[in-house]
Amino acid sequence: MIPRPKVLNPLSGSYDLAAGAAISGPDTLIEPVRTALPMLDLRPGDDGAIATRHDPALGVEGYRLIAGSRGIEITAGGPAGAFYAAQSLHQLLPDASYRVTARGPWTVPGVRIEDAPRFPWRGLHLDVARHFFPKREIMRLVDLMAVHKLNHLHLHLADDQGWRVESRAYPLLHEISSHRPRTAVHFYREDEAYDDVPHGGYYSLADLAELAAYARARAVTIVPEIDVPGHASAILAAYPSLGVTGEPHRVMDRWGISPAILSPLPPTVEFLTTIFDELLEALGDTPYVHIGGDEVVLDRWTSSPEIVAYRESLGLASANDLQAWFLRQLADALAERGSRAVVWDEAFVSGGLRQDTVVMPWRGMNVGRRAAAAGHDVVATSVFPLYLDYAEAASAEEPMAIGETITVADVAAFDPAPADWSPSERSHVLGVQAQLWTERVPDARTMDYRLWPRACAVAEIAWGPRDDFDGRLDAHLGRLDALGVEYRPPAGPHPWQRRRPHRPGVIDVSAVMARIDEMTLDAESTRPSV
Known part of the structure; x- marks a missing residue:
């Protein structure tokens, strides 16, 4: 994961997370999680696959994320913490989950993450x-x-x-x-x-x-x-x-x-x-x-x-x-x-x-x-x-x-x-x-x-x-x-990323027109007669 969490411990079990899963908890935490995980199209529900809880002691950007066989629990000190917990959850999923066509379901490994940033x-x-x-x-x-x-x-x-x-x-x-x-x-x-x-x-x-x-x-x-x-x-x-x-x-x-x-x-x-x-x-x-x-x-x-x-x-x-x-x-x-x-x-x-x-x-x-x-x-x-x-x-x-x-x-x-x-x-x-x-x-x-x-x-x-x-x-x-x-x-730039003259938008119009004329003449010479 980037950036690396402070504490990341594997747990036994896993959870299959699908699009349309339910999320429960206070609205102030639900919305940041939904924003961070748009491919899941999460819907509010009382018995959510993802449960959110508020704990001010974690700090406004701090969070705790626990995933296991019974679901996913996010505890956050504020909306930013909930958002970052959801970003960490996303990084537990395959790379394909970052594509707009992604729908899942995905298996979330059992894990416990406790995290907060060093700098604000x-x-x-x-x-x-x-x-x-x-x-x-x-x-x-x-x-x-x-x-x-x-x-x-x-x-x-x-x-x-x-x-x-x-x-x-x-x-x-x-x-x-x-x-x-x-x-x-x-x-x-x-x-x-x-x-x-x-x-x-x-x-x-x-x-x-x-x-x-x-x-x-x-x-x-x-x-x-x-x-x-x-x-x-x-x-x-x-x-x-x-x-x-x-x-x-x-x-x-x-x-x-x-x-x-x-x-x-x-x-x-x-x-x-x-x-x-x-x-x-x-x-x-x-x-x-x-x-x-x-x-x-x-x-x-x-x-x-x-x-x-x-x-x-x-x-x-x-x-x-x-x-x-x-x-x-x-x-x-x-x-x-x-x-x-x-x-x-x-x-x-x-x-x-x-x-x-x-x-x-x-x-x-x-x-x-x-x-x-x-x-x-x-x-x-x-x-x-x-x-x-x-x-x-x-x-x-x-x-x-x-x-x-x-x-x-x-x-x-x-x-x-x-x-x-x-x-x-x-x-x-x-x-x-x-x-x-x-x-x-x-x-x-x-x-x-x-x-x-x-x-x-x-x-x-x-x-x-x-x-x-x-x-x-x-x-x-x-x-x-x-x-x-x-x-x-x-390993270095792709061929199309390599050094090139920095002349955006510069076109030699006379050369382009000459080439168009040349192509027109070529086309005329090869056109079959009627």
């Missing part, structure tokens, strides 16, 4: 700003996360290369900033090349509400990110007045760090607060909102007399202090709305954060330890080994990647709360999250290849014990096959 935050991050992924792909990703008991989906909704959510208050964001005329096909090189194909898309507020409800039913929390004050080209393409000079901008079509930066003046704080209100209304209960704070180029702040005067009026000594002040205003606004701010580690280094701000130390665990020692909760996000846009092997056959090499074994060996940290420091580790930045991930097939099976290792280290992971992963790949996941095979 077990996450994946998906950058939908560089390349947009439609709603159906986000829902599919939520389903795959649920299979692996991953519970936080961090959506990077705004960056220089695109803005990805509707705004009723600022409609130019989705009308202008949600698309770019072309995309770079190089990777931080001087010899720039572009595909000349428009790229874009955004989620309506109704889409976000639907995604949040869909995720919540599967014990997944969506964490939206609006990355500020840097990475602001797309925002400024729609509303240049929110910048330092008011000069026009465009949605970036290349990769790398941009000097585009929002003004820290009150109108910008008002703008972002309005955006937060729209997001939170659509998403519903949203315990975390990510506000970025990374890779900020402060030159335009330091060269602006107006902003320098504003900084001095606040009694702040430097532009870094002003950035910290700006992010704190946003964190305060989120706190008033019942959400905690999350930032990348540069924001922590600048100082001045609210104490309840969560830090994601992407540049390594040393800065994560500093944040934890300062009393901030942290989510381990180290570029090595948790950036899954990196290649899995130093091979010319691998698809183009941002960096290399991060293997499944690298991920599985990572400890989000190292033993040499003090107990106090480890207590501030909320969990672990893998990142998928999408400069080199243009579509869902590539997303599958990059995420899986490395995300299986993320689930493993986030949940608990890691004994015999390699052996369990080999068996688990059959489930991914049944689910239609186009993962990277352990």
